[in-house]
Amino acid sequence: xxxxxxxxxxxxxxxxxLRLADDLGRPANLLAWLESQPETKFILDDLRKTVDVAKxxxxxxxxxxxxxxxxxxxxxLHFLDEAKNGSHxxxxxxxxxxxxxxxxxxxxxxxxxxxxxxSPLFDHIESILESAGSRxxxxxxxxxxxxxxxxxxxxxxxxxTALHLKRVSDYCGQPExxxxxxxxxxxxxxxxxxxxxxxxxxxxxxPAPELKQADAKGILKQLAKERSxxxxxxxxxxxxxxxxxxxxxxxxxxxxxDALRNLLWTGLLISESWTLVKSPVVNQT
Numbered sequence: 034x035x036x037x038x039x040x041x042x043x044x045x046x047x048x049x050x051l052r053l054a055d056d057l058g059r060p061a062n063l064l065a066w067l068e069s070q071p072e073t074k075f076i077l078d079d080l081r082k083t084v085d086v087a088k089x090x091x092x093x094x095x096x097x098x099x100x101x102x103x104x105x106x107x108x109x110l111h112f113l114d115e116a117k118n119g120s121h122x123x124x125x126x127x128x129x130x131x132x133x134x135x136x137x138x139x140x141x142x143x144x145x146x147x148x149x150x151x152s153p154l155f156d157h158i159e160s161i162l163e164s165a166g167s168r169x170x171x172x173x174x175x176x177x178x179x180x181x182x183x184x185x186x187x188x189x190x191x192x193x194t195a196l197h198l199k200r201v202s203d204y205c206g207q208p209e210x211x212x213x214x215x216x217x218x219x220x221x222x223x224x225x226x227x228x229x230x231x232x233x234x235x236x237x238x239x240p241a242p243e244l245k246q247a248d249a250k251g252i253l254k255q256l257a258k259e260r261s262x263x264x265x266x267x268x269x270x271x272x273x274x275x276x277x278x279x280x281x282x283x284x285x286x287x288x289x290x291d292a293l294r295n296l297l298w299t300g301l302l303i304s305e306s307w308t309l310v311k312s313p314v315v316n317q318t
Contacts, residue, residue: 036162037070037072037073037162038159038162038163041067041073041155041158041159041162042159044063044066045063045155045159047059047063048060048063048147048151051122051143051147052140052143053121053123053139053140053143056116056121056122056123056143057116057119057120057121057122060112060113060116060117060122060151061113061116061117063113064113064114064116064117065117067113067158069308070308071178071180071181071304072162073158073162074181076157076158076161076162077110080103080106080107080110081107081110083103083107084103084104084106084107086107086108086111089104089107089108090108090111090129090130091129091130093130094130095130096129096130096131096132097129097130097131097150102153102157105149105150105153105154106150106153106154106157108129108150109150109151109152109153109154109155110154111125111129111150112125112126112146112150112151113151113154121139122142122143122146122147123139123140123142123143123146125146126142126143126145126146127142131145131146131149131150132145133145178300178301178304179300179304181304181307182195182198182300182303182304183195183199187307190231190235190307191227191228191231191307192231193227193230193231194224194227194228194231194303197220197223197224197227198224198296198299198300198303200220201217201220201221201224201295201296201299202296204216204217204220204292205217205289205292205293205296207289209288209289212289212292213285214287214288214289214291214292215281215282215283215284215285215286215287215291217281217287217291217292217295217296218278218279218280218281218282218284218287218291218292218295219282221278221295221296221298221299222249222278222279222282224299224303225249225250225253225275225278225299225302225303226247226249228249228303228306229247229248229249229252229253230246230247232252232256232310233246233252237310238252238255238256238259238310240252240255241255249275250271250272250275253271253302253306254268254271254272256306256309256310257271257306257309260309260310261309267305267309270301270302270305271302273298274298274299274301274302277294277295277298278295278298278299281295
């Protein structure tokens with residue numbers, strides 16, 4: 034499975050030599066992907082919090098007053114945000130006083146926006162992802178994933194699944210001696226079933242004829258096959274998570290650590306699967 038760093042480099046290359054006809058859809062699609070990944074969404078959110086773009090953009094048509102590399106990256110992100118809102122790169126360039134060095138055409142404005150602002154933003158993202166790869170901990174990775182599941186976007190899209198996960202998380206907050214920890218596995222299995230049910234209710238997947246509507250493992254495997262170019266590895270993950278959760282359903286000797294593993298693995302699988310839902314179908318069966 035590709036890392037976020039590797040996938041970003043691949044997707045970034047799709048904006049090389051960007052032409053006038055593509056200066057809306059491609060930037061908007063890349064931003065949508067960046068915001069779907071916890072690692073890169075954190076970087077973008079941090080830029081938005083750090084720099085008030087309105088203060089460095091002139092209302093009189095002068096170029097942005099950037100004094101730091103962070104300011105430059107924030108303007109690059111502004112171009113992507115505006116593309117998401119329906120504004121072509123050349124239109125945004127005109128609005129904020131970015132002009133082409135080699136002419137006054139729309140294409141010249143796009144080239145300048147890419148070279149002066151958007152490419153530095155991409156370099157910034159790459160640098161952080163590359164350095165994070167060598168120092169991110171398991172706890173960091175888990176937090177990134179659960180921040181997504183606890184966010185407004187996921188909770189709005191999958192309210193029943195989010196409620197199941199919250200109840201399990203709250204239960205796991207008890208002291209070791211207070212819980213009947215084998216119950217957590219049952220709740221995690223119910224969360225997975227709720228997730229695939231909500232996927233179907235929203236028309237995001239139609240189970241194959243041989244699958245039952247509540248066959249969470251089978252439906253998630255189908256999702257992996259349809260949406261991932263590394264489906265074999267994802268199917269291994271699905272199989273492993275399901276097997277572990279099932280093995281704890283009736284194991285009355287289960288400990289709090291077992292319960293926490295059930296929650297962590299279930300959350301990881303749901304998070305990975307939600308990322309797939311937001312990706313295009315890659316394998317038609």
